Amino acid sequence: MIRPNALHHIAISTGDMKKQIEYFSDVLGMELIALYWMHGVENAWHGFMRLGDAAVAFVFLPENVGQEIEIGHTHPGNGGGPSAPGTLQHLALNVDTQADLLAMRDRIRSRGVPVMGPIHHGLCTSIYFAGPENLVLEISTSDQAQHPLDLDGTWIDPDVVKLAGISAEELHAYQNPAEYESPAEPVAQPEYDPSKPHNLYPMERYLKMLATPDDVVTARSSIIDPPEK
Secondary structure: OOOOOOOOEEEEEEOOHHHHHHHHHHOOOOOEEEEEEOOOOOOOEEEEEEEOOEEEEEEEOHHHHHOOOOEOOOEOOOOOOOOOOOOOOOEEEEOOOHHHHHHHHHHHHHOOOOOEEEEEOOOOEEEEEEEHHHEEEEEEEOOOOOOOOOOOOOOOOHHHHHHOOOOHHHHHHHHOOOOOOOOOOOOOOOOOOOOOOOOOOOHHHHHHHHHOOHHHHHHHHOOOOOOOO
């Protein structure tokens, strides 16, 4: 089946790139693998911290420095707090075993950062702590010896299904997503439809972007040479 199969990277805005890199490197032991000018975005930097085969990425723009953090709006403040739709509620990182989880708890606490847990959730076990700029962070394990992969619907609550407005037919479809076979010819870019989600650009510019052929976008925007050769 054609579908995403892993995390590639999650991007988080920052006003202090060095502070985030230092925290994720020293407190969590994650490796800095890239730090460079963000392609196609003036004055923006990108920093990538290795997360297994994926990455946690930070994006710095000068405008970020002046943005006010408002708990309950821009940031939830904790793993159960509200924030505006579309913002990061929390970031959960994976370890393979319960022993690894407890070792990470010790490492984080050794850096003076308080950690709550472990807390058992059935599908996983987690610890909770905070990062710079009010990031809400979690480390989880779905150690198969403790949490066998759920395939029988045990963790789908009928009451929550009803609250979400999901019918029995829709639930079945969500649990059994349709197969997709790529056609022989690429699918054309759809015309602008305001009912669909869109990235936010000035409208005149955005319509020109939608009308630009894929090969032209690739040729104009791609940069493959690293800053240090």
